[in-house]
Amino acid sequence: MSLKIIADLCTGCSACEPECPNEAISEKKNLFIIDPDKCTECEGDYDTPQCVAVCPVDHCILPLAA
């Protein structure tokens, strides 16, 4: 269970990075990616995924297609 960042939509603003309780988000060449092994969709920490709540671009962060 993990979210992923749609690279085409990400502005590279970095707002999501410090909000993640699991340090799952990191920067790769001006784009941000979520480490699927670390992401818990914030379960147990917050009611909503933090990265989605702070991201300024709609639909930029989506569930990782199973």
Add this chain to the structure above:
Amino acid sequence: MQSAAASYVSLDALKSNRNALAEPVDAPAHAGCGTSGGEGKASCGTSDGPDDMPADVWNKVKNHPCYSEEAHHHYARMHVAVAPACNIQCNYCNRKYDCSNESRPGVVSQKLTPEQAVKKVVAVASEIPQMTVLGIAGPGDSLASPKKTFETFRMLQEQAPDIKLCLSTNGLALPGLVDEICKYNIDHVTITINMVDPEVGAKIYPWIFWDHRRVTGVEAATILHQQQMLGLEMLTARGVLTKINSVLIPGINDEHLIEVNREVKKRGAFLHNIMPLISEAEHGTVFGLTGQRGPTAQELKAVQDACMGGANLMRHCRQCRADAVGLLGEDRSEEFTLDKIEEMEVVYDLDRRRSYQDRVEAERQAQHAAKVEALAATQDAGAADGIKVLVAVATTGGGRVNQHFGHADEFQIFEVSAGEALFVGHRRVDLFCQGGYGEDEKLPSIVTAINDCHAVLVSKIGACPRDELKAAGIEPVDNYVDEFIEKAALSWFADYTGRVARGETVHQARGDASIRQGAFTAAA
């Protein structure tokens, strides 16, 4: 007794405003100048020198181009884009671009790490000794990623201790960071405040990120409002100078900004800068897409005039970009891109900078004295018959009429009546003349930009634009070359009213003017 000082945000006025800082927040604030007379700033003092201002305030503002219109001609500031993240959403902002609160919308700055930013600042400061102010204004909100912002300030303070620091914020995170701000000795903070009523706020801010949640609607605007007011009060209590930016959004907060002005003034705001909404569909902002228009020049001026008795209005803001380098109107970012900086050998020579600044200071004092003298000689020339007009002025600086019409990419606008010429703002235009010859198709856009003016004062103007301006009802004036602007404007006005009195000219009201949309990136 109007003077050069009164034409701008006068430092004298700033001083009286500053007195409000010492009073409790709820106390009726000292109203600064111009509350009693109908003519606003006309009642300001004549001097904007250090003589009658507390030394600490004078030291804070004298070389700050954003706070002092006089300094603005001699000193430069730069912004570095180290803070891309934001914690709110504004309807006039598309986060693909820089924060619209401090930059013109639709501009993208090169993002820098704090290390790169400090290197850039030191390189620029070594190259441009008049660079005295570093600001962090985005490209997002400077306090949404406080680590990057404060890390930049900390490193810079070590390497270039003479550079003043300032930052801009939407205010949401401000109260929690006031201690940090004071620690780094940041003495100028800009807060963008567009409303003091959450119902109004809900139309401007779709959401904020707060306490690990996305909050929307009136609830979001209420939190933002409370944080902004609290942050402003805390800064005032600590003696940190504050500038309030407000974006004028017709139909949403135009009238309301007068109330905003009153509230921020009450809480000790030092300056209030009311700027037009820039809204173009291609910027992809909510307002751009819903067709929310920006104000016309008259609408902007009406609100600014209505706020004259409140916090001191700043009229020379050009909404420059988050990575701007240079004097407020000229952008030299291209000379200092990352690649170029990496190659530069930088030696930070504090002594050289100091001696340059001393020279500028002497020159400025002399210029100021000359201006006061020149104006004193003009005072009784004007016939008082209730006429008040706007004139556009082409100037390259120094407070004089000294620019060719075709070389102007902006005009200073002065409101002139008998015995008074008051600076009221800038009007940007597209460059009319490229490489010495005029391009006819650009002229109409200049006419619309200064269409509310009766005259345009220039050092020189070609025959063709001269005719077109005349046809549009704007008088081209080139016989006051190198005169101080106020003196030239008053002399022209005396001449004009004389002609009207003799029946040679019929005095007519002018139309409205449009505010140029689009990013201010011109380096010309």
